[in-house]
Amino acid sequence: MEQFLQQIASGLANGAIYACVALALVMIYVSTDHINFAQGELAMFSTYISWQLMQWGLSFWLAFVCAVAFSFLLGVTIERVVLRPLHNAPVLSIVVVFIGLLAICNSVAGAIWSYLIKEYPSPFPKSSFGIAGVIGPHQLGVVIVTLIVLGLLFGFFRYTPLGLAMRAAAQNPQMARLVGVRVDWMLALGWGLAAAVGAVAGIMVAHIVYLDPNMMGGILLYAFAGALVGGIGNPGGAVLGGFIVGVLENMVAYTGNQIEKATGVYIIGNGEKLTVALIIVIFVLTVKPAGLFGRVVVKRV
């Protein structure tokens, strides 16, 4: 029973990471209809920035804030410089740009910081944090930090005029222009926020998966699965989807372990977690493409 609770808790912690990255994906998707394949690599890059800042002597949380702010500016810059000229480009060109960004981030990080795996500290105190036997201090910290970030974002979009303008620009860009919203800047701002949320996810997960240029590859897949489960156009759904995928992958591995223990037959285990994410992706796309909370888009012809 304790092991079961542990698995749920660690699933929630992973899920919190997936939820952040899924939300980052959705934020760009709702305003541009594109999936940013470089989202994970951007987060990885931001994590290296925070690591570098800590090497230079900054405290964890100061490095955290600086790296998140840097990511925001990086996101805004990428949108303005790289994607702006491609505004009317076909989808495939943009996909190629995203893959290019992915490769660039990955190799630049490798070139600067090498591909050697590095340890990454946890900022959460070991003694006073967590619930013994159920959830570790870092896992609990991750859940709390991501919930705070998600709450702040929710508040921003729901209650501030700028958040309202961003939602309006995503929903109906032409009409948003007609009420004076600078839609182009809203897109850039969306990119910045997505990169910042991704950075939070990267920094939080680095202690668990260790720091290396390929650390976000699998996580991006889980996040994508989460976003799909929730409905790719629905931010709240994506967050919930991220948590669902996080718990689900752990439950699959846990069940596999239990079966192996009882019967001695190995069916599924930790090694197949990523497979589970891919199966979720394919399953959702075939059976319920709109996801749990997504809206079915009906086109009038």
Added chain:
Amino acid sequence: MAMLLEVKGLRAFYGQTQSLYDVGFEIYSGGITTLLGANGAGKTTTLRAICNMVRTEGAVRFDGKDIAGRATEEIVRLRIAHVPEGRGTFTTLTVDENLRIAAYTRRDKAGVQADLDRVFSYFPRLKERVQQQAGTLSGGEQQMLAIARALMLRPRLMLLDEPSFGLAPLIVVEIFKIMRRINEEEKVSMLLVEQNAALALDLADTAYVLETGRVVMSGPAAVVKNDENVRKSYLGY
């Protein structure tokens, strides 16, 4: 009366297709001008060209300033409010948010609230639905919302694209009455595009008739109304 909007030699293009050829007209502040014409004559395109929502050549002067070629959102910020064809509702936002979005750059909360109250005095029905998702409103309510949202921009000029489209006659009469009140009480000038020529000529003081992207006739609404060609082509008697 002072000239508010002056359009000269306006040409507009959708891709390779030219849909306006040398359109020119003037709007004096405080008045209501209407553009009449058959389907495809270029009425909607003229409104879109003023806001630079379509590739445009020619001169557009608003309040003495040349605004041709400026970005749509910058033109709107000069207080030209465009109520587009199809009403442009933000369907997933609430009625309240649909109205507040037009004031999002303003910091004076009291002023925004006062404007909201004033808008609700014209459209009490919107006040009843203030927290409702705008996509769930009826067509007439969405048209009211579109005009109300335009009012929240504190416009000097309103461009109205077929406010009667797809609405029941009683609702149309109600909306046109409110438009007249807004024109008189808020001193908002209006440029009205309408299929329903009889209604438009009753409301407007000046009328222009467009045919295949050119102005073919203009004058005081009362005169245009009695023109034989206009009567036969657009009024049906």
